[in-house]
Amino acid sequence: MRLHHLAFAVLLAASCDQGKSKLDDVKVAPPRVPVPAGSAGVGGPAPAATPAQDIDSKDILARTPAADEVDVEWVLIAWKDLDATTYHGQIDKRAANRSNAEAAKLAQDTAAQLKADPSKIDALVKSTSEQPGGGDAEPITLNKNTTLPPEFKILIDLSLRLQPKEVGIVKTPLGYHVIERVPPAPPDPLESADILARPAETGPVMVQHVLIGWKDVPAAKHAQVDPRAKDRTKTDADKIASDVLAKARGGEDFKALMKQYSEDPGSKDTARPYEVSADAPLVEPFKKLSLRLKMGEVGLVKSPFGWHIIKRIEPPPPDPLESADILARQPVTQKAKVKHILLGWNEVKSKDPRAQKRSRADLDKLVKDTVAKLKAGAKIEDLMKTLSEDPGSSKSGESYDVTPDAQLVDGFKKLSLRLNVGEVGVVKTEFGMHIIKRVE
Numbered sequence: 001m002r003l004h005h006l007a008f009a010v011l012l013a014a015s016c017d018q019g020k021s022k023l024d025d026v027k028v029a030p031p032r033v034p035v036p037a038g039s040a041g042v043g044g045p046a047p048a049a050t051p052a053q054d055i056d057s058k059d060i061l062a063r064t065p066a067a068d069e070v071d072v073e074w075v076l077i078a079w080k081d082l083d084a085t086t087y088h089g090q091i092d093k094r095a096a097n098r099s100n101a102e103a104a105k106l107a108q109d110t111a112a113q114l115k116a117d118p119s120k121i122d123a124l125v126k127s128t129s130e131q132p133g134g135g136d137a138e139p140i141t142l143n144k145n146t147t148l149p150p151e152f153k154i155l156i157d158l159s160l161r162l163q164p165k166e167v168g169i170v171k172t173p174l175g176y177h178v179i180e181r182v183p184p185a186p187p188d189p190l191e192s193a194d195i196l197a198r199p200a201e202t203g204p205v206m207v208q209h210v211l212i213g214w215k216d217v218p219a220a221k222h223a224q225v226d227p228r229a230k231d232r233t234k235t236d237a238d239k240i241a242s243d244v245l246a247k248a249r250g251g252e253d254f255k256a257l258m259k260q261y262s263e264d265p266g267s268k269d270t271a272r273p274y275e276v277s278a279d280a281p282l283v284e285p286f287k288k289l290s291l292r293l294k295m296g297e298v299g300l301v302k303s304p305f306g307w308h309i310i311k312r313i314e315p316p317p318p319d320p321l322e323s324a325d326i327l328a329r330q331p332v333t334q335k336a337k338v339k340h341i342l343l344g345w346n347e348v349k350s351k352d353p354r355a356q357k358r359s360r361a362d363l364d365k366l367v368k369d370t371v372a373k374l375k376a377g378a379k380i381e382d383l384m385k386t387l388s389e390d391p392g393s394s395k396s397g398e399s400y401d402v403t404p405d406a407q408l409v410d411g412f413k414k415l416s417l418r419l420n421v422g423e424v425g426v427v428k429t430e431f432g433m434h435i436i437k438r439v440e
Contacts, residue, residue: 052079053104055176057158057168065160069143069284071184072159073121075110075129078175079103086173092130095175107176111167114180118165121180130175138218138304139185147281147405155179190238190307192289192299200291203277206315207290210248210257211264212241213306226263229306241300241307248298254311263306272430273313275410286310321367321433323415323425331417336402337440338416339380342390343367344432352389355432367426367433374424380437389432399439412436 078087078095079102095103110128113120122137142159154170155177162168162181170177187193213220213229214237220229229237244261248254255271262268276282276290286308289301293312301308318324344355345363358366370387374380381397388394402408402416412434415427419438427434 052081052100052171054171055104055108056154056170060161060166060168061154061158061170063161065144066163067160069141070159070162070181071139071141072162072179073125073137073139073182074155074177074179075107075121075124076131076175076177077103077107077110077128078130082173082175095130103176107169107178110178111169114167114178118167118180118182121182124178139182141184141284143284145279146284147279147407149407150405188302190242191301195292195297195299196288196301198292200278200288203280203291204275205277205290205293206273206275206313207293207310208254208258208267208271208273208313209264209286209311210244210254210262210268210309211306212237212244212261212309213263217306218304219306226265229263237307241309244309245298245300248309248311254298254313257309266430270430273316279404280410281405281407319428319433321364321426322428326418326423326425327415327427329418331404332420333417334404336416336419336438337399338402338419338436338438339384339397339399340390340393340412340437341370341380341384341388341435342394342432343370343387343435344389348430348432350389350432352391355389363433367435370435371424371426374435374437380439 078091079098079100080091080096081100083089083091083096098106106128110124113124125137142156144156144160146156148156152172154172158168158170158179159181162179164181164183167178167180170179187196213225214232214234215225215230216234217225217229217237219225232240240261244257248257258268258271266272267274274282274290276287278287278291280287282290283303283305285301285303289299289308289310290312293299293310295312295314298309298311301310318327343358343363343366344350344352345358345360346356347360348355350356366387370383373383384394384397392398393400400406400408400412400416402413404413404417406413408416409429409431411427411429415425415434415436416438419425419436421438421440424435424437427436
């Protein structure tokens with residue numbers, strides 16, 4: 001149930017699994033690195049580590065923001081204690097034997113080099129940064145709406161307070177980030193500059209897209225790419241993207257174009273739309289173009305995954321099973337604890353054999369019967385054990401903590417924050433139907 005800012009992919013391979021979208025599961029983590037797993041791993045609690053030195057740039061963090069949106073690059077420097085708590089055996093070899101004191105000194109020395117000569121940032125990202133897969137030496141756009149887990153929001157806080165070419169340091173569970181604010185990357189000549197120059201809507205808007213990659217796209221360093229893109233040059237990708245854009249603007253069926261050309265495995269065959277709003281945790285170029293398109297209009301924009309040919313579409317009608325009355329409310333809370341029963345059917349890509357055999361008519365009856373039982377007083381934990389197809393929570397009766405910036409699929413989050421305590425509702429996502437009860 002996760003979706004994320006594309007430039008901040010975790011191990012991007014996770015987003016390329018069959019049936020998952022490259023706009024999926026990329027909503028969970030900081031840039032191109034593993035998500036911190038907390039203190040408890042497969043082998044039990046992680047060993048306690050010596051507290052890390054605090055070398056954060058507190059003078060910069062104390063300022064008011066200098067801009068609403070900035071482009072930054074950074075050098076990530078880790079140390080050996082983080083292998084147990086964050087990297088789980090995947091830490092960079094240079095950091096594997098480094099103490100925290102040594103890491104702090106290296107971060108400060110790196111910052112000093114950049115302060116003396118800000119033009120060194122690309123070279124230092126490539127030579128020194130310890131992000132898995134290596135540094136990309138490409139700007140990352142951050143703004144006040146960028147969604148990251150709470151422990152990484154300090155990256156945004158510092159970045160938005162930097163002046164152009166200024167350098168600062170912050171610590172996250174990944175290590176020390178030596179951050180420099182850099183000039184924005186120049187727009188690609190093929191991008192829809194006229195559309196991108198318009199004022200943005202706040203949204204939400206609904207869009208579909210065709211993704212076209214190439215062998216040197218930044219995401220290719222961290223994930224599998226579509227076989228068609230493995231040997232494709234940027235020049236070849238430019239031509240395909242231009243041709244698809246022309247076909248879409250010429251009135252060709254966009255769903256057919258998605259099926260034929262798109263390299264987003266989670267949407268190319270299903271024509272899955274995306275809901276985009278000003279604070280949606282999606283890659284900034286994708287979001288910027290989407291929020292400037294007129295209804296039915298098509299545009300072209302480049303992201304770390306390649307070219308996106310994006311079309312704005314009418315919002316789909318609500319599913320008859322969904323709790324339209326609850327979804328129409330304003331949020332009633334900013335923090336909810338919920339439990340849910342996930343039920344799929346044979347039109348949803350589910351690994352659960354019950355869902356694979358279930359017709360839509362059978363689903364309708366099962367959802368209605370289950371909601372009736374819950375409203376009559378049945379315990380949701382009991383029904384989760386017997387019915388739910390969410391492998392992460394069905395047997396344990398696990399609850400989800402939901403906040404506006406939780407890394408959860410949007411429909412699930414939208415309904416959860418509109419439920420009153422004890423209330424039950426239904427919402428549809430790409431995973432199936434969720435019967436949700438707010439428990440706190």
